[in-house]
Amino acid sequence: MRRREERDRVVNLLAAACFVLGGSLFAIGAALAQGDVGGPLLPASVYLAGGVFFSSGGYASVLLAVNLPHRRRDGSCLASPWRWWAYEPARLDWLAAAVLFLGTLVFAINLVDSFVAELTPRQADRLIWAPDVIGCSLFLVSGHLAMVDICGTWWPWRRRTDLGWWVVAVNQLGSVLFMVSAIASFVHRDGELLSAGIANWGTLLGALCFAIGGGMQAFERPQAA
Numbered sequence: 001m002r003r004r005e006e007r008d009r010v011v012n013l014l015a016a017a018c019f020v021l022g023g024s025l026f027a028i029g030a031a032l033a034q035g036d037v038g039g040p041l042l043p044a045s046v047y048l049a050g051g052v053f054f055s056s057g058g059y060a061s062v063l064l065a066v067n068l069p070h071r072r073r074d075g076s077c078l079a080s081p082w083r084w085w086a087y088e089p090a091r092l093d094w095l096a097a098a099v100l101f102l103g104t105l106v107f108a109i110n111l112v113d114s115f116v117a118e119l120t121p122r123q124a125d126r127l128i129w130a131p132d133v134i135g136c137s138l139f140l141v142s143g144h145l146a147m148v149d150i151c152g153t154w155w156p157w158r159r160r161t162d163l164g165w166w167v168v169a170v171n172q173l174g175s176v177l178f179m180v181s182a183i184a185s186f187v188h189r190d191g192e193l194l195s196a197g198i199a200n201w202g203t204l205l206g207a208l209c210f211a212i213g214g215g216m217q218a219f220e221r222p223q224a225a
Contacts, residue, residue, distance in 0.1 A: 014057075015064065016057075018053045018060060018212045019057040019213060020055070020218075025047070026157070029043040030207060033196075035203065047111050048115075055101070055198060065098075066088070093149050103138030103205070106131050106134050121188060125187050132182040136181075139174075140172070143171055168213075173206075174209030178203045178206040181201075
């Protein structure tokens with residue numbers, strides 16, 4: 001049992017580190033884009049590196065949801081053998097982690113497509129903007145599911161003092177800022193963004209929220225679901 005607890009803590013620290021690094025790289029990429037440093041290629045490369053860490057953190061979150069012991073109705077815990085994947089949509093903790101991981105994969109489409117040169121405005125909206133909005137929507141859904149899992153109600157906006165609640169709340173704020181950034185990234189027919197400044201600052205501040213949330217998660221002790 002002790003060995004399993006140590007493994008859970010390692011996976012939790014891995015997820016936390018990935019979100020700290022991913023959020024930090026996204027913030028750096030947004031700062032480069034806002035300062036017009038290195039042209040479009042340098043920020044896109046930094047974003048892509050950050051996306052790798054975000055996806056890794058998302059998968060680590062799924063591992064935690066799959067392998068943490070499940071609490072029975074009588075208060076005892078049921079531990080199953082270590083698994084690299086499982087399909088358990090009836091559990092909110094798994095569903096929140098799986099939707100988060102899916103969101104990071106959709107973001108990856110946006111990040112890779114941003115390297116394609118000479119896109120028309122319509123192509124940019126279809127290949128870059130649409131996956132960005134879908135990924136942000138999945139992040140918001142994941143955050144809400146995680147909050148419901150913690151608070152035990154579908155209207156979970158009452159404040160709590162435990163660390164897990166704050167981790168989810170800070171990450172959800174980051175998701176909101178990411179969505180604001182995504183909407184502002186819509187490309188008009190003339191090739192101009194709806195608001196480049198809002199897009200960059202939304203990404204920067206949202207990424208910092210995820211980095212802070214990851215740092216807070218590192219101090220959280222995984223518990224039975």
